[in-house]
Amino acid sequence: HFELFSKTEPGDLNPLFRNTRCLEAGLEIGVLYWHLDPKKSESEEELAKIRKDRGYNYMDYLDICPGKLANFEEKLKNFFTEHMHADEEIRYCLEGGGYFDVRDKDDKWVRIWIKEGDMIVLPAGIYHRFTLDAANHVKLMRLFLGEPVWTAHNRPQEDHPVRQEYVKRLTDDN
Numbered sequence: 573h574f575e576l577f578s579k580t581e582p583g584d585l586n587p588l589f590r591n592t593r594c595l596e597a598g599l600e601i602g603v604l605y606w607h608l609d610p611k612k613s614e615s616e617e618e619l620a621k622i623r624k625d626r627g628y629n630y631m632d633y634l635d636i637c638p639g640k641l642a643n644f645e646e647k648l649k650n651f652f653t654e655h656m657h658a659d660e661e662i663r664y665c666l667e668g669g670g671y672f673d674v675r676d677k678d679d680k681w682v683r684i685w686i687k688e689g690d691m692i693v694l695p696a697g698i699y700h701r702f703t704l705d706a707a708n709h710v711k712l713m714r715l716f717l718g719e720p721v722w723t724a725h726n727r728p729q730e731d732h733p734v735r736q737e738y739v740k741r742l743t744d745d746n
């Protein structure tokens with residue numbers, strides 16, 4: 573069963589999620605979204621609560637920027653190759669922006685434009701990819717439940733048990 577785990581009002585949603593199709597897609601495919609403000613202390617409390625509620629004990633930062641990230645081109649190429657993970661992918665955008673493309677239940681791309689303050693959780697098993705926007709820079713907080721595993725499994729992964737579980741949830745719900 574999926575829920576859009578958001579305490580924000582619809583007006584607080586970023587432009588992509590404000591688009592009805594994308595909000596519906598988010599609900600159906602299990603993508604979670606919050607909008608926080610990295611400059612406000614209330615957001616630190618809200619982030620702490622999300623982390624506590626969902627068990628996200630691990631945290632680090634990733635600066636994706638031509639001069640700052642080793643093997644920038646290669647990493648971007650991998651990020652933009654359609655893949656899934658055996659765990660949730662949790663990202664909080666602190667600076668800059670980028671696009672998460674996720675597959676909807678009809679296997680069409682849905683583009684999620686994240687900018688400063690946007691926090692997103694992609695469910696385990698969802699196919700997705702990522703690229704930078706015109707700013708060509710993003711600073712992300714990466715969260716994880718337990719010891720982090722960043723392994724990307726490139727599509728196709730129809731035999732992967734986590735993929736099968738995800739697809740089963742999608743079809744059970746619809």
Ligand code: KMT
Binds near residue numbers: 702712
């Ligand atoms: C991943 O698995 O790291 C991605 O999908 C890229 C987005 S965050 C750099």
Ligand code: NI
Binds near residue numbers: 655656661700724
């Ligand atoms: Ni990924």
